[in-house]
């Protein structure tokens with residue numbers, strides 16, 4: 655492993671300036687993390703409201719740090735200045751790494767990836783934060799698939815240390831090395847994985863959620879299961895975690911996994927997730943999921 659890390663260090667291109675497409679939950683978080691760790695980042699969205707949301711989220715996290723005396727107010731302004739909001743591709747020629755974090759829709763992503771590829775320098779690396787779409791399928795939209803791979807952050811970005819760097823069939827070693835270097839520069843722990851439904855983390859998480867659903871079906875109480883898993887030592891139980899992720903996102907990802915692994919992820923009955931989803935209880939984003947938030 656050490657040998658591999660050294661090899662990556664030697665072949666990585668520079669990752670001194672980044673760009674993120676989409677200023678939503680993930681894009682805003684990625685912009686904050688990059689700026690906080692001294693890598694300036696352009697943050698592009700399609701409308702000003704999106705940008706304002708992303709900037710507000712970053713500002714909120716920074717204000718918390720200042721309030722807790724973990725940061726000087728002047729440093730806060732410096733971090734915010736490293737997030738460069740934009741509605742156009744104007745400065746994209748100056749960036750080394752792009753993270754696409756627009757909505758989880760293959761057609762929108764393909765269109766955006768093709769568009770941005772035409773705006774960046776040929777040696778720049780293009781990545782996608784997709785949770786479920788095949789990297790090889792998305793690579794069909796670009797002209798330089800060797801410069802393209804997955805860069806899968808977890809929510810909330812500033813708290814979750816892991817990043818999956820997903821290699822497509824045509825991704826070059828140099829591209830992987832550059833994304834690994836960028837992930838490390840912004841304080842994350844990258845792991846390099848191949849392209850398959852669920853990549854690595856969701857292949858572990860979703861069978862766990864499946865086991866949780868079966869427990870509920872057998873009559874268990876979700877809050878008790880959460881307490882047990884917390885006592886077991888995990889930071890949160892499955893019901894609370896699903897509320898954080900979003901039940902809509904969770905069900906979508908589960909569908910993709912079930913399609914990818916039909917023999918292992920068979921779904922034979924309706925679960926509590928379906929019932930909550932039908933009631934539009936999507937989790938914290940709607941203030942109600944397994945738990946009630948307001």
Ligand code: NAD
Pocket residue numbers: 675676677678679680681698699700701704755756757758759762766783784785786806807808809899903
């Ligand atoms: P979101 O809906 O919060 O944000 C998406 C943003 O993209 C919006 O601000 C929207 O205005 C913007 N957008 C749409 N089209 C655009 C375009 N053409 N150019 C620029 N911006 C555009 O979504 P999110 O939850 O941040 O998810 C973004 C991506 O990250 C998805 O692929 C999702 O699967 C992935 N992801 C999400 C999570 C999560 O927990 N939310 C975790 C890991 C990965």
